[in-house]
Amino acid sequence: MITSADNDKLKTIRKLAQKSWRDKLGLFAAEGEDLVQAGWEPEFVLRAGVDVEPELLNAVSLLGSGTRVIGVYEQRWADPGGDLSIWLSGVEDPGNVGTIIRSAHALADGPVVLGPGCADPYSPKAVRASMGSIFARPPARATLAELPGRPLALSAHGERTLDEVEPAPPLVLCLGAERGGLPEELEREAVRIDVRSESLNVAMAASIALYEAARRMRGHG
Amino acid sequence: MITSADNDKLKTIRKLAQKSWRDKLGLFAAEGEDLVQAGWEPEFVLRAGVDVEPELLNAVSLLGSGTRVIGVYEQRWADPGGDLSIWLSGVEDPGNVGTIIRSAHALADGPVVLGPGCADPYSPKAVRASMGSIFARPPARATLAELPGRPLALSAHGERTLDEVEPAPPLVLCLGAERGGLPEELEREAVRIDVRSESLNVAMAASIALYEAARRMRGHG
Numbered sequence A, B: 001m002i003t004s005a006d007n008d009k010l011k012t013i014r015k016l017a018q019k020s021w022r023d024k025l026g027l028f029a030a031e032g033e034d035l036v037q038a039g040w041e042p043e044f045v046l047r048a049g050v051d052v053e054p055e056l057l058n059a060v061s062l063l064g065s066g067t068r069v070i071g072v073y074e075q076r077w078a079d080p081g082g083d084l085s086i087w088l089s090g091v092e093d094p095g096n097v098g099t100i101i102r103s104a105h106a107l108a109d110g111p112v113v114l115g116p117g118c119a120d121p122y123s124p125k126a127v128r129a130s131m132g133s134i135f136a137r138p139p140a141r142a143t144l145a146e147l148p149g150r151p152l153a154l155s156a157h158g159e160r161t162l163d164e165v166e167p168a169p170p171l172v173l174c175l176g177a178e179r180g181g182l183p184e185e186l187e188r189e190a191v192r193i194d195v196r197s198e199s200l201n202v203a204m205a206a207s208i209a210l211y212e213a214a215r216r217m218r219g220h221g
Helices: A008-015 A019-025 A033-038 A054-060 A094-107 A124-130 A202-217 B008-015 B019-025 B033-038 B054-060 B094-107 B124-130 B202-217
Strands: A027-031 A044-047 A069-074 A084-089 A112-114 A150-154 A171-176 B027-031 B044-047 B069-074 B084-089 B112-114 B150-154 B171-176
Touching: A008 A019, A008 A044, A008 A054, A008 A069, A019 A027, A027 A033, A027 A124, A033 A069, A054 A069, A084 A094, A084 A202, A094 A112, A094 A124, A094 A202, A094 B202, A150 A202, A171 A202, A202 B094, A202 B202, B008 B019, B008 B044, B008 B054, B008 B069, B019 B027, B027 B033, B027 B124, B033 B069, B054 B069, B084 B094, B084 B202, B094 B112, B094 B124, B094 B202, B150 B202, B171 B202
Parallel strands: A084 A112, A084 A171, A150 A171, B084 B112, B084 B171, B150 B171
Antiparallel strands: A027 A069, A044 A069, B027 B069, B044 B069
16 A cells, blocks of 8 residues: 555656656556546556555546546557548647547547647546547547548538538548648638538537548448 | 725626526626627626736636636526527536537527536536637526427437437437436437447537437438
8 A cells, every 4th residue: 555655656647747758658647447447458557545545646636636546558559540530630628639539439430640739638638538438549640641541621611511522431531720720731622510600619520520421431421 | 907806896706606606696707808709798897907907817717827808797598499409417517518508509599408407507617618609599497398399319328320310390409417317208219329339428419419400400311
């Protein structure tokens, strides 16, 4: 039973709150029973009252109090691919990145591919928002030029709507930040989601686009 | 220029962090230029460096530092209605409630109707997540029995998929919490979204369902 905050495992968890340390160590922390159950082989797991005094575990929690278990894992990165996947550019909010990883797990067969300027998918908020999908479907990293499939950009300014195009595999849906958005060569051919207002959260737009593309690729279109 | 934290307007903003005070005063606070621009007639607006010393405004900020403007508004509540709307039960996360308000504004013509156990849509996180849609389309409150339209429940355990049913107006999509869910009489007739895994965030499920219902009601189905 760990009874001192000076313990090396607790120090590691504290470090993993910072991206620089996550990059350096190639590790990340996942909190909570659901996530730890979904996880791959951990470097180590600390359970409150079993491996560590509860107040010491709480003190290193990245998400709030009452944490009962924290696992530390190596980061894994997939290769881009699949009949349907999604590429993100400049999506800075970790909650959105994690939510899109969760939606892509439910709706696509390829990984979420992170382009420039995206939040770290192994940050605490992204891992939490992914609800275990980070383990089931680890993300990939690639520039636009490195993508193996056909890029189809989603943009509020697209001339055609998503349900006017015929999505053919391998399809890579491309989404930009809420402000800023996509490289110009993508914007020119972009499609939009047919909405009453222009305002859709990027994770909502991603989920709807994945749903629509998956539905039509199954031939329901 | 307000130079004391004892100022009544600053005190009001501080109180509005708490649901009990929001309920009592019938007011809420919105932070940031985007939201204040989207807002209806305010009770008052405080701008950093114009109406109030910046550090005093920061000190009452509910969302973080660097706040340049906070507006205080009366709460408005709509009546349930419209050809397409959504009813929520037990959605406790204010970010999800706000995000669903934003998606419904983009995809439906009726308000988000809050059933039992939902987060306060006028909480700071919900208002922020709604990105102004809280002003454009204020929420409603109703029990299941009070809903004017046809309820169609979404559930991971539904026997049919959403694209197997013919959505006819007035349609009320019904979504429950991530755990717990919907009243039993609704679960029996529930439809599901066709996904590879069972795990979709409630706001994603809501957005996809609204998109699909709106698309089919336009006759693209």
